[in-house]
Amino acid sequence: MPDSLRGKTILVMGVANRWSLASAIAHAAAREGAALWLTYQAERVQKPVEDLARELNARTAACDVADDAAIAALFARIGAEAGRLDGLVHSLAFAQKQELDQPFVETSRAGFAQALDISAYSLIPLARAAAPLMTAGGSIVTLSYLGATRYVPNYNVMGVAKAALESAVRYLAGELGPRAIRVNAVSAGPVKTASARAIKDFSSILDHVAQRAPLRRVPEPAEIADLAAFLLSDAARGVTGDVLFADSGYHILGV
Ligand SMILES: NC(=O)c1ccc[n+]([C@@H]2O[C@H](COP(=O)([O-])OP(=O)(O)OC[C@H]3O[C@@H](n4cnc5c(N)ncnc54)[C@H](O)[C@@H]3O)[C@@H](O)[C@H]2O)c1
Numbered sequence: 001m002p003d004s005l006r007g008k009t010i011l012v013m014g015v016a017n018r019w020s021l022a023s024a025i026a027h028a029a030a031r032e033g034a035a036l037w038l039t040y041q042a043e044r045v046q047k048p049v050e051d052l053a054r055e056l057n058a059r060t061a062a063c064d065v066a067d068d069a070a071i072a073a074l075f076a077r078i079g080a081e082a083g084r085l086d087g088l089v090h091s092l093a094f095a096q097k098q099e100l101d102q103p104f105v106e107t108s109r110a111g112f113a114q115a116l117d118i119s120a121y122s123l124i125p126l127a128r129a130a131a132p133l134m135t136a137g138g139s140i141v142t143l144s145y146l147g148a149t150r151y152v153p154n155y156n157v158m159g160v161a162k163a164a165l166e167s168a169v170r171y172l173a174g175e176l177g178p179r180a181i182r183v184n185a186v187s188a189g190p191v192k193t194a195s196a197r198a199i200k201d202f203s204s205i206l207d208h209v210a211q212r213a214p215l216r217r218v219p220e221p222a223e224i225a226d227l228a229a230f231l232l233s234d235a236a237r238g239v240t241g242d243v244l245f246a247d248s249g250y251h252i253l254g255v
Contacts, residue, residue, distance in 0.1 A: 004233035006033030009082045011130070013038075013063065014091030014143075015052060016045045019193045021143060022091035023052060024221035028229040030056040034087070037078060039063040041092070065092065065122035075129040085133035087232040090126060090142040093119035093195060095158050100199055104156045115157045120164035127172050127183065137180030139232045142169060143224075144185040144243060146251050154200040166243055173241030182240035184231045189219040189247030214249035 010029050014022035015038055022038075030036055036058035040049040046062070053060045059081070063074045078085055095115035099107055123142055130140065147155035148162035166185055173183040190196060190205045199205070209218050224246040230236050231244070245251050 003033045004235060005029055005087070005229065008034045008086035008232070009037070009078075009084060010034040010087035010089065010232060011037040011039070011078065011085060012058075012089040012091065013065070013126070014089070015040065015049050016194055017048045018052070019191075019221075020091070021188060021191065021193060021221055021224055022089065024225035025089050025091060025228045026052060026056055026058065028222065028225035029087070029089075029232065030058070032229050032233065034232070035082070037061065037082070039074065041065075065126065066118060068125065071125050071129055075133065079133055082133075084135050085130055086136065086138050088126060088130045088138070088140045089228060089232070090123050090140070092122070093143075093158065093161065095119070095156070095161070095198070097198055099157045100154060107157050112157055112160070115161045116164055119158065119161035120168055123165060123168050123172070127176065127181075131176060131179060131181055134179070134181050138182070139236070140172065140176075140181065140183045141228050141231045142183075142185045143228075144169075144187045146187060146189075146245075146247065148187070148243075152205070154202075158199075169243065170241045177240055182231075182236070184236075184239060184241070185243045186224060186227050186231065187243050187245045187247060187251070188224045189213070189245075189250055191219065191221055191224070209248065209250050212250065212253060213247065214252065217248055219246050219248050 012026045038058045038060050040046045063070045096111050099111040144162045147159035148166050169185045227246040
């Protein structure tokens with residue numbers, strides 16, 4: 001699908017480094033002809049984001065999604081400089097390492113609130129701020145994981161956050177659909193990124209999926225990115241409120 005995003009302005013949130021799924025999605029969107037905005041959470045990750053932005057001819061902005069004022073400032077700037085938005089990629093999540101290291105039953109009230117705030121709630125104010133700029137309709141894509149609906153050892157509070165995120169996808173899709181704004185999630189199989197490394201024993205998940213998934217390998221970031229690019233494109237104009245898997249087929253297994 002060459003040029004499937006030509007003429008579209010797309011905001012990609014969640015690049016921390018070149019291994020980030022958001023980085024692969026930004027590459028795919030640029031290849032498909034999109035004009036890109038990239039955000040970075042904090043100065044700590046500004047340099048890799050600026051480097052990627054130079055490569056992809058993208059504009060950059062800071063946005064910590066825990067900060068309502070930062071969200072408002074981001075969309076005010078996009079409105080002023082780009083005038084419109086066609087796509088939003090929400091590829092970010094956070095849980096304190098401690099919440100992933102200890103048994104799930106020990107999850108703290110504060111750790112739960114923070115993980116749900118950053119990883120699930122943030123999609124709602126971002127969609128609220130993006131929608132008025134999606135004057136010709138739009139597509140919002142977030143990243144989820146099988147741990148939303150299945151027990152995955154050590155995924156812990158992040159599984160609960162992904163369940164909330166997938167539910168938010170359906171509620172946002174229901175409300176924003178009449179404005180021609182679609183909302184979907186890509187449920188990605190395991191990929192070695194900074195966030196994934198925070199999950200205890202993550203390498204055993206990688207090995208297990210590589211041995212058992214129908215395709216007998218873990219997904220490539222580019223495969224996950226291509227599914228996100230499809231959802232951003234008009235080829236997916238009839239798809240909303242859904243969770244699509246890019247996981248080498250692992251989620252279909254019964255035993
Ligand atoms: N890597 C995997 O195996 C995998 C599988 C399924 C889903 N996912 C999901 O993909 C998404 C991207 O993760 P990744 O694996 O690329 O890891 P990553 O560490 O590269 O990306 C996570 C991003 O979240 C950002 N972030 C965290 N707190 C933030 C805040 N307060 N404000 C703004 N940004 C914030 C970080 O800066 C980082 O860019 C996450 O939602 C993750 O849960 C990852």
